Amino acid sequence: MTVKLLYFAWVREKTGLGEESVDLPGEVKTVADLIGWLKARGPEYEAAFEQSDVIRTALDQTHVSHDAKIAQAREIAFFPPVTGG
């Protein structure tokens, strides 16, 4: 399955890219699975997701927790806790 991954703020700075398209292997079922899979892709991902418990995730632009199933999501975003306002 091909999904679009988006990275914001320091997650973007650490991965070194704002977005990318990836083919997810079948065993990546949850957000936590995806984070684990990304961390194995290289040191920049390892650094970006090191404190994985503070990373927030949105599936198709809706906040979800790390145990959420990715299912048919097309756009998955990773970012730090928000600080607007």
Add this chain to the structure above:
Amino acid sequence: MTVKLLYFAWVREKTGLGEESVDLPGEVKTVADLIGWLKARGPEYEAAFEQSDVIRTALDQTHVSHDAKIAQAREIAFFPPVTGG
């Protein structure tokens, strides 16, 4: 003692005047005494101070209760509960 009395809102409309100067007899010591003394001055005062418990009073522009002593106050105002804002 001569004091200036001020009336506002429906207290003013009922007494028929916005302000007046009066000479207070010595036995008028508190706000409640003054209200009683005013009510005896005529039917318009009787009407204005009929519901005397809702009438608010200020001595020299400071809110006071009806048991407050008039003492050396020069300006005594009577008005309904305020409704600004």
Add this chain to the structure above:
Amino acid sequence: MIRVQQQDFDIGEEIDRLRAGRTDIGAIVSFTGTVRDTAKGAPVTSMTLEHYPGMTEKELERIEAEANARWPLHASLIVHRTGRMTPGENIVLVVTASASRGAAFEAAEFLMDYLKTDAPFWKKEEGPDGGGWVDARDSDDAARKRWSAQDKAAE
């Protein structure tokens, strides 16, 4: 700063003046009270605000000083109009500025709650069915009392 005036005020201009040249403010709250076209279900065509010149200014200054003693405000403003107004017109403006939004919000609510119960203004409404002096509301007394309850809780 406090002002009592007959003429209308411009909310944007008042806020601009209060914050002009300042870079230490993080939060600005404004409250504007306006004339509504109905009161207790009856149409209102105009409203006249009477006040107690002299005492009004003293009370507003006292209320503003009290808010500044309770919250770390960088600036505050109360403007209240008097005279005759029609529905949609501005009556009162309160502006508070602080480093943090909590202080700005609380102080603005406090200023309005105290103004509603302590500042000597009286509203008279007029409509096609007549009119009359507006009654004070218990809810305004209750709104004011919560601030003293907070003091007691904090003791």
Add this chain to the structure above:
Amino acid sequence: MIRVQQQDFDIGEEIDRLRAGRTDIGAIVSFTGTVRDTAKGAPVTSMTLEHYPGMTEKELERIEAEANARWPLHASLIVHRTGRMTPGENIVLVVTASASRGAAFEAAEFLMDYLKTDAPFWKKEEGPDGGGWVDARDSDDAARKRWSAQDKAAE
């Protein structure tokens, strides 16, 4: 109504537009968040706001709908800027209009509390000593949680 934009906004104009022609409003509350010149004691010379286009608008619309479901608002507005700003500049504007001041105040605070925790914006500060991404604050999470506590208390 919600808007995300790079350019500055004019508080007075935004309020004027929201209330134009209306005579049923009694209370208008505005909150403006501005860039401060210090953060945790260190000087700030500029701030850059990044956001998640698409999701930002969805979240702001959701938050605004939630406020309108909780309070009888006659009008509401959220405007949030993105990009680079310097101290003193506007970041965010929330305006609420209602018949009564309690609803307008509460809804404005609610909108800000939810925006602070839910809307995907991130601030990066720069100063003479460097800079970095602003950390989320526990106090913002606590501010948001009080609204759910109220729901539970009301059940």
